[in-house]
Amino acid sequence: DAGVIQSPRHEVTEMGQEVTLRCKPISGHDYLFWYRQTMMRGLELLIYFNNNVPIDDSGMPEDRFSAKMPNASFSTLKIQPSEPRDSAVYFCASSLGTGVFSTAFFGQGTRLTVV
Amino acid sequence: AQSVTQPDIHITVSEGASLELRCNYSYGATPYLFWYVQSPGQGLQLLLKYFSGDTLVQGIKGFEAEFKRSQSSFNLRKPSVHWSDAAEYFCAVGAYNTDKLIFGTGTRLQVFP
Numbered sequence: 001d002a003g004v005i006q007s008p009r010h011e012v013t014e015m016g017q018e019v020t021l022r023c024k025p026i027s028g029h030d031y032l033f034w035y036r037q038t039m040m041r042g043l044e045l046l047i048y049f050n051n052n053v054p055i056d057d058s059g060m061p062e063d064r065f066s067a068k069m070p071n072a073s074f075s076t077l078k079i080q081p082s083e084p085r086d087s088a089v090y091f092c093a094s095s096l097g098t099g100v101f102s103t104a105f106f107g108q109g110t111r112l113t114v115v
Numbered sequence: 116a117q118s119v120t121q122p123d124i125h126i127t128v129s130e131g132a133s134l135e136l137r138c139n140y141s142y143g144a145t146p147y148l149f150w151y152v153q154s155p156g157q158g159l160q161l162l163l164k165y166f167s168g169d170t171l172v173q174g175i176k177g178f179e180a181e182f183k184r185s186q187s188s189f190n191l192r193k194p195s196v197h198w199s200d201a202a203e204y205f206c207a208v209g210a211y212n213t214d215k216l217i218f219g220t221g222t223r224l225q226v227f228p
Contacts, residue, residue: 004158031214042220043159043205056215091158104216106151106158 004107018080025094035091082114121219136191138206147209148189201226
């Protein structure tokens with residue numbers, strides 16, 4: 001398996017534009033996590049899915065952020081409209097089985113810069 | 116609420132020297148503890164995890180960690196550091212009744228030849 005695949009690897013956009021980050025989890029994994037990493041706040045869990053259903057989105061910073069998982073092999077994280085403070089590295093991770101007991105495999109991340 | 120503290124933001128060691136990265140957690144019950152490593156430009160990779168049993172846990176790449184309940188700590192150690200160990204290291208805590216991991220802010224390790 002190629003691992004968790006995220007696209008794009010880098011994204012530069014202007015403030016106010018819509019940004020969509022994509023993730024393909026490892027085949028067969030039933031949990032998918034979206035994290036955001038910044039210097040100030042470290043690694044924060046934004047939202048996670050189990051069997052394509054959002055379980056906990058309490059980490060989503062505000063209504064500008066939304067995430068979907070239309071099927072077991074694809075998820076998106078959308079920011080609309082984007083703001084400079086959204087600049088961060090966004091990671092997607094997947095695991096098989098209960099999240100805490102299972103090893104989470106991370107993608108390489110998407111570095112988002114909003115100017 | 117669960118929390119993780121990594122007191123050292125940046126550590127520099129010489130190649131071949133021993134290493135200890137500190138991690139303190141806050142959680143009312145038995146925690147589930149993890150160490151992840153992030154190489155430059157890469158995602159996080161699991162080094163080791165502790166759920167129960169032997170408090171000294173062996174991981175990949177020659178790393179080990181010791182759970183000390185009395186000190187609420189889960190420090191990561193390696194007897195002899197290699198230049199390829201230069202990376203950022205994250206400690207994380209999870210709880211039995213949740214699928215979420217709470218990560219520390221990370222410790223950046225620099226290795227000098």
